[in-house]
Amino acid sequence: MGLIELLPPGAILIIGGLLVPLLPGRLKPWAGVVLPVLGFMHLLALEKGFVQNLVVFGYELTPVRVDGLSLVFGYVFFIAAILGGIYGLGVRDNVQLVAALTYVGSAIGGVFAGDLITLFIYWELTAITSVFLVWAGRTKRAAKAGMRYLIIQVGSGVILLAGVILHFVDTGSLDFDKLIGADGLLGSASIGVLLIFVAFGIKCAFPLLHNWLQDAYPESTATGTIYLSIFTTKMAVYALARGYPGTGVLIIIGAVMTAFPIFFAVIENDLRRVLTYSLNNQLGFMVVGIGIGTELALNGTAAYAFANIIFEGLLFMAMGAVLLRTGTCLGSELGGLYKTMPWTAALCIVGAASISAFPFLSGFVTKPLILDETAAGHHVIIYLMLLFASAGVFHHSGIKIPYFAFFAHDSGKRVKEAPANMLFAMAVMAVMCIGIGIFPEVLYRVLPYQMDYHPYTTTHVITQYQLLLFSALAFVFLQKTGLYPPELRSTNIDTDWIYRKALPAVVRASVGIGHTVVDAIRVPVRALLQGISGLVYRLHGPEGVFARTWTTGSIAFWAVVVLCGYLLYFLGR
């Protein structure tokens, strides 16, 4: 076995990443580009269908499995990592560089894991490495948010491990393949399979399990948030697509995910946090595709994950550039930046139009795979929810992000254009959005299943323009009538309120009650204890009856008395 087959994909990034601090300062950021390029070449050298088996302590493991589904995610992970590296060429911070590279390497390793133990190891590695990207924000808020993030991420891993163990006890298999039964019902699944589902659901930001994402990601640095937004959630999407295709409940979960975050996105002021809500909504579309589970729908999920990583990455990059130049991402503080950041603005608009699925851009040729299969499955309500969410995406990601950052009311900020390396990374992403939109076959060819799909039908193009342009009209209408809510400096509570406010309050209240109880019983208990200790002192103290020294004679005397008493008792029976 050659070295190429011996190394798991992603290993180059993990090992190389750990060595970055040894490099001289000016070379360090280049490791963020060179290592992913080497890793990508390594992946391309592995043949589709390659499987690496290993027996450890009598357990058969599959550290590497290269197949259609893992390859799509592997390719886009490497592309995103290379572009993220270029974007971050200005960063010389050891923490960020090591964390980013090991994190990306772990996520890639996870996507190629062929067994559940290997998956678990990479699953936890992504948690441990990525939290340093949150902490790299180096603010008090980032420190706290990072800790909450770590607890939830590691918790997901612990649940995964518990599920894997139970699943192994049940079936004797550690293979990471389809885990859900043919009926697609969670109700008839074993507890192990259910636990693994929950673990995946946490990282995939299912409704009510989602808030770690909006809490932690915007606290990272301009570059850190870009890495964070790409890997963890998409690895979870991959894991769901692998283990739970056709699980009916995912259709409902996904549809809810597409719909509810957009309400938060409309009223959120921090534009990077708006994007995390948008990301949550995007994951919903992918989850619906997994729930439907047909080959076309799974292709849709994979294709949409690919396209989303590029255009959502582009949006996060644009906001990162704004943050770098202005020091803020708050919509209320921004506006008018197109005047001095025209390239960033233009590239951001390409990303915004792509996420909105405008024809001739990448969203348009990938999302309909999921929508069409939803309609073909006659899920009327789900389909209408997805349409609503599609209009909503345009509204908050397509219009709100570029509008409040670059246009709207002029903030008077006249900052420099983004650095050349950032513009380059964004430009490549924008070109990819357009390229995939115009030549979708290139992407379709790497999807897990063969298909013959033509997105550019008259019906599809016109109805999509109708949906989107009338959404834009709604935005104009709401702005002109003053109904559009202004950007306000504020915090919007989400489910994190439960563990940031409610639970601490309950704990404080319990401690308070505890103190009151202790105070109330302190006096009588102390009196009682003093009584007991006084008695003991009297008996055992220096003058106590048990503390006196007895003479040998008196001991002998009392021994005789006891023995005589015993004799009398014995005779008397």
Place this chain on the structure above:
Amino acid sequence: MSDHQRDERTYWLDDKRNVNKIVYGLYAICTVVGLADLFPYKHHLHFGFEYWPGFYSIYGFVSCVALVLAATQLRKILMRDEDYYDPR
């Protein structure tokens, strides 16, 4: 941040007329794509309602207005001070 405010140049969108041009352009395009439904171009759709003239246009418009109005109401429940979690 000393270079803020120093820039007195006027940009294309500073002129209200140019903003209006964009808005009127949008009205025009919306009219065109909206009226496209007068022609029977729709094929291979899955639900009957998708064939209704104006379905996608109206659905997009109503969705967004409803979304924003509902979100505005949500603010009353969800909105707190900026330093709600970390009082200074």
